[in-house]
Amino acid sequence: MTAVELAGVSVDLDGRPVLRDIDLTVPGGARLGLIGPNGSGKTTLLRAVAGLVPARGQIRVGDAPPGSLSRRALARRIALVPQSPAVPAGMTVTDYVLLGRTPYIPYLGTETRRDLAIVAEVLDHLDLGGLADRALDSLSGGERQRAVLARALAQQAPVLLLDEPTTGLDVGHQQQVLELVDILRRDLELTVVSAMHDLTLAGQFADQLVLLDGGRVAAAGPARAVLTEAVIARHYHASVRVLEDPGGGIVVVPVRSTLERQVTHEQPA
Amino acid sequence: MTVTERRPGRAEVAPGPGPARLRAAPLALAVALLAGAALVAVLVGPVRLAPGAVLAELAGRLPGVHTRSGLSRQEAAILWELRLPRVVLGGLVGAMLAMAGAAYQGVFRNPLADPYLLGAAAGAGLGATLAIAYGPDTGSWPVDLLPMAAFAGAVAGVAAAYALGRSGGARTATTLILSGVAVAAFLTAVQTYVQQRQSETLREVYGWILGRLTTAGWREVALVVPYALVSTVAILLHRRLLDVLAVGDDEASSLGLRASQVRLVVVGAATLATAAAVAVSGLIGFVGIIVPHTVRLVAGTSYRRLVPLSLVGGAAFLILADLVARTVAAPAELPIGVVTAFFGAPFFALVLRTARRAP
Numbered sequence: 001m002t003a004v005e006l007a008g009v010s011v012d013l014d015g016r017p018v019l020r021d022i023d024l025t026v027p028g029g030a031r032l033g034l035i036g037p038n039g040s041g042k043t044t045l046l047r048a049v050a051g052l053v054p055a056r057g058q059i060r061v062g063d064a065p066p067g068s069l070s071r072r073a074l075a076r077r078i079a080l081v082p083q084s085p086a087v088p089a090g091m092t093v094t095d096y097v098l099l100g101r102t103p104y105i106p107y108l109g110t111e112t113r114r115d116l117a118i119v120a121e122v123l124d125h126l127d128l129g130g131l132a133d134r135a136l137d138s139l140s141g142g143e144r145q146r147a148v149l150a151r152a153l154a155q156q157a158p159v160l161l162l163d164e165p166t167t168g169l170d171v172g173h174q175q176q177v178l179e180l181v182d183i184l185r186r187d188l189e190l191t192v193v194s195a196m197h198d199l200t201l202a203g204q205f206a207d208q209l210v211l212l213d214g215g216r217v218a219a220a221g222p223a224r225a226v227l228t229e230a231v232i233a234r235h236y237h238a239s240v241r242v243l244e245d246p247g248g249g250i251v252v253v254p255v256r257s258t259l260e261r262q263v264t265h266e267q268p269a
Numbered sequence: 270m271t272v273t274e275r276r277p278g279r280a281e282v283a284p285g286p287g288p289a290r291l292r293a294a295p296l297a298l299a300v301a302l303l304a305g306a307a308l309v310a311v312l313v314g315p316v317r318l319a320p321g322a323v324l325a326e327l328a329g330r331l332p333g334v335h336t337r338s339g340l341s342r343q344e345a346a347i348l349w350e351l352r353l354p355r356v357v358l359g360g361l362v363g364a365m366l367a368m369a370g371a372a373y374q375g376v377f378r379n380p381l382a383d384p385y386l387l388g389a390a391a392g393a394g395l396g397a398t399l400a401i402a403y404g405p406d407t408g409s410w411p412v413d414l415l416p417m418a419a420f421a422g423a424v425a426g427v428a429a430a431y432a433l434g435r436s437g438g439a440r441t442a443t444t445l446i447l448s449g450v451a452v453a454a455f456l457t458a459v460q461t462y463v464q465q466r467q468s469e470t471l472r473e474v475y476g477w478i479l480g481r482l483t484t485a486g487w488r489e490v491a492l493v494v495p496y497a498l499v500s501t502v503a504i505l506l507h508r509r510l511l512d513v514l515a516v517g518d519d520e521a522s523s524l525g526l527r528a529s530q531v532r533l534v535v536v537g538a539a540t541l542a543t544a545a546a547v548a549v550s551g552l553i554g555f556v557g558i559i560v561p562h563t564v565r566l567v568a569g570t571s572y573r574r575l576v577p578l579s580l581v582g583g584a585a586f587l588i589l590a591d592l593v594a595r596t597v598a599a600p601a602e603l604p605i606g607v608v609t610a611f612f613g614a615p616f617f618a619l620v621l622r623t624a625r626r627a628p
Contacts, residue, residue: 050523051522051523052519052522052523070525071522071525071526071527072525073525074525075523075524075525076525078523079523080523082519082520082523085516085520086515086516086517086520088512088515088516088570089570090565090569090570091512091515091570091571092289094287094288095288095289095512095571098288099512099513099516099524100524102513102521102524102525102526103524103525105509107510108506108507108510110290110509111288116287116288119288155524
């Protein structure tokens with residue numbers, strides 16, 4: 001089943017085109033990596049799918065007709081982890097994760113036992129039980145990122161959108177967070193779309209990559225097809241080596257180019 | 270902690286203290302503080318009333334209770350027509366200002382927000398000045414013009430700020446605050462101009478701006494109560510949503526909440542509360558900031574606790590401030606706004622220094 005489908009989606013921000021005519025199909029259970037240079041439209045694409053920016057074209061979420069879902073209904077189907085989530089001073093981890101139940105709690109109502117049970121389960125699942133009463137702003141970067149993930153999981157949405165989930169984490173915590181997302185994806189049968197900066201991690205933790213450049217899909221396919229030296233040079237204006245990892249997979253390594261750059265700077269047609 | 274250490278089951282998770290619901294103990298404490306403040310304020314004045322007699326007199330008004338208080342007729346009149354209305358009015362005004370302050374801080378995610386942020390004070394000031402300078406003699410009217418004008422000015426000021434903030438297109442909290450600054454500056458300019466033109470009104474206008482609680486029986490209380498009820502119910506109902514707004518408009522939207530809609534309702538209710546308070550008491554500063562922040566420091570930052578505790582705490586604080594205002598220089602009265610700032614500021618500094626960070 002298709003989890004998310006975009007047909008001819010364009011987004012303008014402040015009159016400037018940010019996404020142009022995006023066609024994209026995300027099958028249920030997929031782990032899709034969204035890559036591209038800064039300003040290529042990764043964040044805007046995620047926000048458009050989450051219904052946070054007005055978009056032209058059709059965005060279909062699950063089996064609902066495009067545009068038919070209310071904000072609350074959408075929040076039950078799509079959970080977005082923003083790149084730099086707000087950290088409300090003094091809010092405990094429990095209260096923060098409980099915010100994920102907002103689309104289920106009646107507008108002026110209060111949480112039920114079931115909401116609390118789900119929060120407890122998510123906290124346990126992410127090994128946050130011991131931090132439940134800690135203030136969010138007293139956690140380390142890795143712990144905080146798990147709390148943010150927990151809030152998204154409490155939304156019980158089948159589709160999880162992650163905007164650069166490893167920002168600000170050291171390499172060990174980057175791996176831990178991505179492994180955790182992968183385990184959760186399998187356990188909870190989620191569809192995961194992540195915008196990623198690190199191309200090696202993107203290749204390791206996504207089955208399919210979509211490369212955005214200038215608001216368009218520049219390349220799409222399995223990591224080996226998208227992450228080539230020529231493609232990266234053309235779209236990132238970067239000199240890299242793509243190396244075989246003896247353990248399987250590929251590794252993208254930046255190199256300092258001594259030769260004059262040979263690629264042109266022109267955008268793909 | 271690595272992910273591989275994840276526990277297999279979801280057994281042995283101890284149910285923690287849970288979410289930030291309002292608990293009975295802090296609420297009971299706040300209510301006890303309020304009751305104590307109210308009782309002392311009722312007893313103290315030029316004529317001292319005996320505590321036992323007053324309690325018996327009050328209990329005697331309860332349905333089904335018949336007690337003889339032993340208060341003389343004159344003492345009973347002092348209690349029912351002078352002291353009690355003033356204490357109740359002070360409590361209402363303090364409760365409204367503190368609640369509105371907490372609500373504004375929530376919807377604007379700004380700890381410095383106070384009930385006067387969006388032009389309520391400037392609007393009320395202009396309304397009151399116009400009424401004092403140009404208003405007809407309303408001695409024979411059932412209700413004074415001054416509170417009406419102040420109320421209308423406060424509501425109009427906030428409405429103008431809201432309209433201006435929306436017209437820019439971007440309906441963010443910052444735009445709204447900035448348009449509030451613009452509206453307040455403009456209204457204050459007009460108010461100052463009127464005040465200078467009619468310099469004989471200066472003293473009266475100035476006295477009003479510093480805040481005062483004067484009552485004539487229960488009239489002012491009756492004026493405030495309907496607005497207080499409506500806005501209190503509305504804000505109490507929205508207090509959980511104020512916690513959701515703490516993550517910002519954008520994330521609140523991704524959680525299924527329309528932030529601008531919540532903000533409109535809460536600002537509307539807080540404005541009614543502020544306008545009603547200002548109409549009968551002038552511009553009493555500082556209550557809307559220090560009471561919510563003191564509550565935050567002792568009971569945590571969740572609006573689910575903050576709103577009801579600020580409501581009760583604000584009432585107690587203003588009753589005590591008014592007690593000071595009318596006793597320290599008796600028979601003269603200090604402007605209550607001076608008292609709230611003079612005692613409130615050092616107290617707040619003390620709380621800031623001593624309170625450990627809220628959990």
